[in-house]
Every structure is written in structure tokens, then in C-alpha cells.
Amino acid sequence: MMKQTQAKTKAKDICKELGLKLTPQRMAILAYLDGNTAHPSAEDIYGAVSRRFPGMSLATVYNTLASLRDKGKLLELTIDPAKKRYDPDTRPHHHLICLDCSRVSDIDHVFDLDVPDSLGYEITGNHIEFYGYCPQCKDKDTAPRLAPGRGHTKER
Amino acid sequence: MMKQTQAKTKAKDICKELGLKLTPQRMAILAYLDGNTAHPSAEDIYGAVSRRFPGMSLATVYNTLASLRDKGKLLELTIDPAKKRYDPDTRPHHHLICLDCSRVSDIDHVFDLDVPDSLGYEITGNHIEFYGYCPQCKDKDTAPRLAPGRGHTKER
DNA sequence: TTCATCATTTAGATTCATTCTAAATTGATA
DNA sequence: TATCAATTTAGAATGAATCTAAATGATGAA
Structure with a gap:
């Protein structure tokens, strides 16, 4: 209310x-x-x-x-390849997407991301995408929907 | 040849x-x-x-x-909101996109990305997107094409 | 080499997210 | 309350990506 x-x-x-x-x-x-x-x-x-x-x-x-x-x-x-997702929390933070159900969660941790060689770019921001399987999906071994070829995916 | x-x-x-x-x-x-x-x-x-x-x-x-x-x-x-981009280099690395011309470059640096709280997820990979302006675009002050609302964009 | 099979290619249709258009509506201000 | 610009709207248009079903062609066996 x-x-x-x-x-x-x-x-x-x-x-x-x-x-x-x-x-x-x-x-x-x-x-x-x-x-x-x-x-x-x-x-x-x-x-x-x-x-x-x-x-x-x-x-x-x-x-x-x-x-x-x-x-x-x-x-x-842009973390979900199927569609854009929106986040009203504009403070710096990162995200974690479930490769099975596409659920996106917040990672509220600050990482040190100093780039030694910025290739002449003027870097204005960053964003980390973590990939994995959410608590609900990690046990049911369904065929992954968007697993392969993303980020640095390791074998499960 | x-x-x-x-x-x-x-x-x-x-x-x-x-x-x-x-x-x-x-x-x-x-x-x-x-x-x-x-x-x-x-x-x-x-x-x-x-x-x-x-x-x-x-x-x-x-x-x-x-x-x-x-x-x-x-x-x-998925770093480019307009379309998928492909990278034949499957070794772990990260990327930098120009907010003006959408050029994507490689960042070949290893970052320590241990997550203190993975929210019960089984994390299998990660990928950092850096945003900024490439050497060719950072001087010509054109209106940015995909600048606002992305990652942790700071004011220029 | 010839043949049969099955993966692959193809054109085109289709889907789906997103953007655009132009007309109708409505909130804000005088 | 009247005006005007911002906003909403339905529907068309766009564009990336996927799907379809038929034609093609690479491969391995005979």
C-alpha cells in the first residue's frame, strides 16, 4: 500500500x-x-x-x-541476446544471467578494472556479464538455451 | 598468398x-x-x-x-545492441566498443573477477564490456549513436 | 568410379523486437 | 479556458535472425 x-x-x-x-x-x-x-x-x-x-x-x-x-x-x-532488458538501478553494478532461463541478477561488487592498454580509446564505462545457472536451473539438467559461444563459458 | x-x-x-x-x-x-x-x-x-x-x-x-x-x-x-558480432578468438578475453562507430576491439588482459556472493548461481564464465570512444571518434564530437543508458557510462 | 545417403545450401517466407509515422489526444502554461 | 507542444496511439515499416522445404552436393561404401 x-x-x-x-x-x-x-x-x-x-x-x-x-x-x-x-x-x-x-x-x-x-x-x-x-x-x-x-x-x-x-x-x-x-x-x-x-x-x-x-x-x-x-x-x-x-x-x-x-x-x-x-x-x-x-x-x-544487452546481456540477453534475445531482447533488451531494463534496469532502473543506475548505480554502477554488474549482472549475472542464467544460461538456461535467462533470469538476470545484480552483482553489487566493485571490481578493479584498470585497463593497461586502452588502445587509444577514451574509456567511459564498463559492465561485467557473468554467465551461469541460477539456483532453480542448475539442478534440472535441461538442454541449455543460450549456453554455447558466450563469454568465457567453461564446461559444466 | x-x-x-x-x-x-x-x-x-x-x-x-x-x-x-x-x-x-x-x-x-x-x-x-x-x-x-x-x-x-x-x-x-x-x-x-x-x-x-x-x-x-x-x-x-x-x-x-x-x-x-x-x-x-x-x-x-552481445556487446553491440544493434546486432550480434562474432569473434573467432575463443580464448578468454574482453571487449571495448566505441559508442560512436560501434567498432569493437579486444582487451587481452586477465582480471580478477572473483564474486563474493554468487547468489546461489553456478557461475561458468564472464565477459567485460568496456565502453568508450575509439581513436578515430574521440575527437570528432558527433552525437553519440548508442551512448546513454549503457554500462557505467560517465560524462565525457 | 558410381551410387546412395544425409548434411548442407538455398530462396523465400516468417518471426519477433524495435522503430517509425502521422493523426488524435492531453498535460502544462498563460 | 484556450493554446500549444509533448505525448499517446494503432498500425505500418524495418531489420536481424530463424525457419521451411526443396534442390544440391560431399562423403563413404560398393
């Missing part, structure tokens, strides 16, 4: 801070994203928000995600 | 090792990938190989890439 209200208050604050209009669709998307650690895709967000908000367009979800991303309020993750 | 021959020899060896038939299309794709550090996309590979090998199908490129990837001879990179 309180969470709902808090999320809506935050949603308003974010819109004001970014100079975005307070539309009900935006509020709903922002409220859904607030504190969300599931790294949802655009479809996930559309599915969840449009349930409570029938008639809204998927394009609105993409529009909103794009403006939040452009203004630095949302991270667009 | 010699390179051509070497690449073809290697291509044959790889096919034999993997139990794949030695088709001219496969040879050409493998020869193109051998020692290639440009991290080409499927389209890139198709464009290059079909120039010397007219009439070949893009589907063949995808088929070949999939079998090489499945057999561990090719890394499929």
Missing part, C-alpha cells in the same frame, strides 16, 4: 526532474520500474502495466524507456 | 575436427574469420564472403556461424 504511494511520488519527482509531462501511462511505467530488480524487457513491462492500464500502447513503453534511458534514469542491458 | 593457403588449411582442419563437411561456402567463411579481429556481424561476413563467392545465401552464413558457435569455435558477442 505504502509502496504504491511511494512509487508514485518518486515517479512524479523523476518526471519533474527530467522535465517530462506527468501522464498516467508514464506514472504507471515508472511505478512498475521503481525498485524492480527483475530486469524486465519492454514486453514484460507492457504486459504488467497494461494489465492495470488497458488500452495503452506498446509504443508508449518504448517511448518512455527511450527517454528515461537518454536522460540517464534507466540502464539498457 | 601464404595467408590464404594457411587459412584454408586451418579451415579444413576445423571442419574435420568438428565432423563438418568441407563445403566451399564453409571454407570461405572460415577463411574469412581466421585471424579476423574486426568482430564482424553476420551481414559483414555475408558481404565479404559473397563478394568472392556470388550466389551464396545469407542463411548459410547463419547456419555456419551457429554450428561453429555450438561447437565452441566461435564467440557470439
Whole structure:
């Protein structure tokens, strides 16, 4: 209950801070994203928000995600080869993807990633993708969905 | 000249090792990938190989890439949000992408990436994506193509 | 060498995520 | 309350990647 209200208050604050209009669709998307650690895709967000908000367009979800991303309020993750995943937590952190079910989890650890030779690039950021099998998947030995050819995958 | 021959020899060896038939299309794709550090996309590979090998199908490129990837001879990179990129160097290493021109370069440095809390996952691999601006792009201050909302991007 | 088999190639259709378009709507401000 | 620009919308369009089913061709056995 309180969470709902808090999320809506935050949603308003974010819109004001970014100079975005307070539309009900935006509020709903922002409220859904607030504190969300599931790294949802655009479809996930559309599915969840449009349930409570029938008639809204998927394009609105993409529009909103794009403006939040452009203004630095949302991270667009490329860790899942099938689709983009979104993370409202914009603090530096890393991710862990399950090669079986594609669940994405946060790794909140700071690593020392000084690059000895940056090849003349001006490096502005980094992100570590860890691959593996989540607690739910690591025991059921199903055929991996996106296992081979990724990162530095070792044999299990 | 010699390179051509070497690449073809290697291509044959790889096919034999993997139990794949030695088709001219496969040879050409493998020869193109051998020692290639440009991290080409499927389209890139198709464009290059079909120039010397007219009439070949893009589907063949995808088929070949999939079998090489499945057999561990090719890394499929998700670092470029626009398309998958391929790397014939399957040794553990990391990558650096230019946020302006999408060029991908190798980072051949070993980092200590021990995770204190793996959240119950069985971690099998990792990959670091570095973001930045390549030597060619870092001076021309064009509007970034895929800059915001990625990794831990700092202000320039 | 010839043949049969089965992997591979192929063109084209299909899928699916994402972006674009242009018209209708609506929030913010005067 | 009227205005205007931002936003939403449905649907079309794009583009990467996958799938299909038929044709082709590499390979191993005879």
C-alpha cells in the first residue's frame, strides 16, 4: 500500500526532474520500474502495466524507456541476446544471467578494472556479464538455451 | 598468398575436427574469420564472403556461424545492441566498443573477477564490456549513436 | 568410379523486437 | 479556458535472425 504511494511520488519527482509531462501511462511505467530488480524487457513491462492500464500502447513503453534511458534514469542491458532488458538501478553494478532461463541478477561488487592498454580509446564505462545457472536451473539438467559461444563459458 | 593457403588449411582442419563437411561456402567463411579481429556481424561476413563467392545465401552464413558457435569455435558477442558480432578468438578475453562507430576491439588482459556472493548461481564464465570512444571518434564530437543508458557510462 | 545417403545450401517466407509515422489526444502554461 | 507542444496511439515499416522445404552436393561404401 505504502509502496504504491511511494512509487508514485518518486515517479512524479523523476518526471519533474527530467522535465517530462506527468501522464498516467508514464506514472504507471515508472511505478512498475521503481525498485524492480527483475530486469524486465519492454514486453514484460507492457504486459504488467497494461494489465492495470488497458488500452495503452506498446509504443508508449518504448517511448518512455527511450527517454528515461537518454536522460540517464534507466540502464539498457544487452546481456540477453534475445531482447533488451531494463534496469532502473543506475548505480554502477554488474549482472549475472542464467544460461538456461535467462533470469538476470545484480552483482553489487566493485571490481578493479584498470585497463593497461586502452588502445587509444577514451574509456567511459564498463559492465561485467557473468554467465551461469541460477539456483532453480542448475539442478534440472535441461538442454541449455543460450549456453554455447558466450563469454568465457567453461564446461559444466 | 601464404595467408590464404594457411587459412584454408586451418579451415579444413576445423571442419574435420568438428565432423563438418568441407563445403566451399564453409571454407570461405572460415577463411574469412581466421585471424579476423574486426568482430564482424553476420551481414559483414555475408558481404565479404559473397563478394568472392556470388550466389551464396545469407542463411548459410547463419547456419555456419551457429554450428561453429555450438561447437565452441566461435564467440557470439552481445556487446553491440544493434546486432550480434562474432569473434573467432575463443580464448578468454574482453571487449571495448566505441559508442560512436560501434567498432569493437579486444582487451587481452586477465582480471580478477572473483564474486563474493554468487547468489546461489553456478557461475561458468564472464565477459567485460568496456565502453568508450575509439581513436578515430574521440575527437570528432558527433552525437553519440548508442551512448546513454549503457554500462557505467560517465560524462565525457 | 558410381551410387546412395544425409548434411548442407538455398530462396523465400516468417518471426519477433524495435522503430517509425502521422493523426488524435492531453498535460502544462498563460 | 484556450493554446500549444509533448505525448499517446494503432498500425505500418524495418531489420536481424530463424525457419521451411526443396534442390544440391560431399562423403563413404560398393
